Amino acid sequence: MGGDFHNLRRGVKRLVLCLLGVAVALLAGEFVLRGTLREAGEYYTWWPHLQRTFSVEPGLMPGVEGVTRFQVSSLGLRADEISTEDSYRMLAVGGSTTECLFLDQDVAWPEGVEHFLNECQSDHRAWMGNAGKSGLNTRDHIVLLRRLLPYLPRIDAVVLMTGVNDMMLCLSRGETYDPDFMLDEGAEDLILGRSFQMLPLEYEHRYLAIQQTALWRLASRVKDSLIESNKTQDNAGAAIRLWREHRRTSPEVLETLPDIENGLEEYRRNIRELIRICSDHGARVIFLTQPYIWQEDFPEDLRKIIWLGGIGDYMEVKGCTYYDIGPLREGMDRYNRALLEVCVEQGVECFDLASKLPRDESVFYDDIHFNIGGSKRTSKLVGEYLLGRPPFGP
Template sequence: MSRQLKYLMALLLPVFLHVLLFFISIPWGYTLQRLDEALLLLMIVYIVTAGIFAYLLKKHAIKFLVVTYMTLVCLILLEISLRVFFGNSPLLRYHSIALHNPNLSMQALVTKKINGVDDVVKFTTNSLHLRSPEIRNFSDVDISILCIGGSTTECLPVTDSKTWTALLQKELSKKLDKNVYVGNAGKAAMFTVSHKQVLKNYVHLKNFEWIVILCGINDLATFLRDDYDERSTKQESDAVLYYKKLFLVNLLQALHRQNYATQDLGGYYIENRRLKRKNAKILTEIYGDFDLALRRYRKNLLDIIQICREKNKKLIFMTQPTLWHENMSLDLQGMLWQSTLRGSYTPKILAKMMDDYNNVMLDICDQKKVYCLDLAKSLPKNKSVFYDDCHFNNSGCQKISNILSEYLFEKIE
């Protein structure tokens, strides 16, 4: 065996180990994510570089070999140090992409194009990854409620104290004359697959007696964007690959997410999307397998019910309200931004699709004897509730709190 080949084999040993561990840990049907693709590109560059040093820069091959293995040793020592010294740090207890990082504190000016909210939004999360007040001891709480959902639960750009979850805690405590704690586990873009991950993996779920889930809009969004499979794989296989379980990788992910929320605080994203919808082709019929989308939604809701029953949680579903309806005024249509790669569906079609999702929920809850608050039927479709297609302003949050607190009061009493 030539010296060049020996150098090359020694240099490629880490690559062989990586490939072996990768295929051992990868689940069936896994779709590569950006981190996976970046590592694949880095591996290709390394293989080419190793070949160059082994055959073209033979005099420096041994130096490159030493640098390679010293780098690996340093990374291993760093990983061990993180586990030993920072294993209990909340920054490293990264539950999944379905929850915010803990202890966030941000504020921003809100665009004037969003009606019914404060000029400045304050966004904070506590040590439990929730957009809620800090809590140290659940034994002091009489009633604990965890609210799970997407951006309509998260409630940007409504400031902390005016979200419907914060108002619910205040109103229900007064109605019941008890100490009520409401945790807001909402995060923009999360859908029923995400909610299942929270119910399965959230370490603080054990402290909550009631689970309230407002969902549907982001499941519909996966149909409109035709990315259900991609997003489901990302949610379900988060941290399954061996290197995604490393503390160092989790630390870098946590630091990357530490200073921003999924949706921009000030709502400027919505301004751009409104312009995109305005210039898009108008769609008057549904494209894609909508029946498949509804079947997926049905299955995920059934899974959620099963998980809650296994964990002995009291579950309440809420149907998703939207501004969409037939014969919308031009003023209200100007608030919309939902669009697809094909174009923009009419408000009538969007309303029909959302109604179908909500009807799936109502049907399942009736069959399985699960509490369901038909929030979509309880709210008016106007500016007193919404600032865009589906998101609630201050007044809308207050209305939801009034309705839900009364509903929960009856169930708890």
Template sequence: MIWAAYILGGGALAWILTECAARLYMKTRGRYFAWQPHARTRLEIDRDAMPQLDPITHFEVNSIGERGAEPPAPGENAYHAIAMGGSAVECYMLDQEKEWPHQVQVQLNRPEALKTLGVDRVHVGNIGRSLMACGPLCTMLEGVLRHYDSVDLIFMMVGSSDVVAWTEQGGPSEYTPKEMDAHAIFRAHPLGPFSWNPLHSAFRRLASAGYRRWKKPVEHRQRVGKSVQQNRDNRAAGKILDTMPDPSPMLEVYRENLKRLVAIARQKAKRVLIVHTPWVDRELGPDEQHHLWNFGCGVPGSGEVR
């Protein structure tokens, strides 16, 4: 059985060398992405929770981790814009062609707009991520922008997630945002920890990325938004807070992080545009109130309510 030992030993050595090579590649050439490149998801929206939305929507990511079409090729006479922020930018349950960054792209690709910009095509990539406050967005943008030569415009719709995070902590007078690690900030990154177990190895991560790039599989998700109805019920049964403590501590953190975020963006972007988050400035009727579901003191979606 000596030959069997040689085979096992050779296989183990080959695996070690392969995994070491994969980790070296990740360390020296790995990239950071807001979304998993080439990810494609088909969402079946829960009709009871979200009857206003399309029953079937799609979420598709391009080769550089943006939700949207493929970016301009090197040397192409094109205008490249990026939209970033929280859930109002992410538009997770809206179809690919109904999210507002895509609608901006449609408007900017009108002949008169292209003529004004002096380009043949406008591309707007969406790197919005739900519940990303300005602090984590700084980390995300630093990682993502390393791989752009330049960007013509960055849209920022930020701030709501900072308010949500502060509210979830009960509106403390001394506010320290919760830290987010790379696994929460990026959907794809070169950082470990890795294991010699093939399921948790660097080689598997590279192989999975290659498979998505080659086959472009579609993930199917059913009853998307079902948890929203439970959150609505929790809100309806809870106490509505009409007042909150002084938000100055949160606003000071937000102000400093926003300055830093704009400074990071200006390192690569020719223009930075801060966009107001939309809001409803009127009293809501009972039917409209019924559709509200977030947020509050504690994390209602996880059952933690104060």
């Protein structure tokens, strides 16, 4: 009996020592990984080394077809890895029209600009990282640039395509729209998760404790690399079909633009803040006006491919009220004019891209998103603009 008790105590002691050893090993691993997992800093727009492929249904997005690749660098940007040979480094910032989710890596306009510049001249090797992310507006861009620029290697220029998501926020919120949101204490922390897929560990208190650890993140990254990266998402664009149906079956379409001056005033204020942030980091800033498909005498065949302009949670809920083409065009023109005016006021560059592109299916697959042809035209237009100015040209 005494021998059995002695053996039991010995077994328990070994188990406790084993568990303590595992705990010490995990703590040591966590300590090491916290210092090594982050290749460039604390904030990542996308998970580093994320890879996705999308198979777009034929005919769903005019001018987009086949399998497309979405690849993320170690910096958390949709881009090639940055090199010491890259003497002029640019960062593209915007929403989904910069992200170019359903366009192949080489076709997305930010990478297209990089390729265009390097093909046309050899004095300055260009690099452009893509920090575009669907749904982001100038509120998010402020948060992104405040946090991201200090951690990235030197950035010489920031190229921003802005406006449409600011307008949609104003229109969709209606009377509940708060133009002073960014002036509230704590506003920035509330929207950090929109701008970044990966935050510093101390910000991720919204997850379970184990999900805050570097070990959990390493395991997630391995899973993502070994399993998820090899999947092709063949339902790409299914949401767009649903959103088009929501607009098509709307019970009410408004033909008059509401008062958007509060939205425009916040937009002007946010643009000035973006200019200040870039200036503080020694980065040149170049704005692009937002192109769109809405044209006068809008043909019925194009109405079938649009879906933006709803009031309320129109992407999730059927039966919302929408604005007609005229108000959307008028509103976007006013946001683009506001951008141009602030850039003149502040003495910074703004390339009026919206005035250079046709408003049809040769450029867009819906209201604002570029198809392959539109993205290539944008790459060439922006590239030519940059070629005509230092350091690439006169």
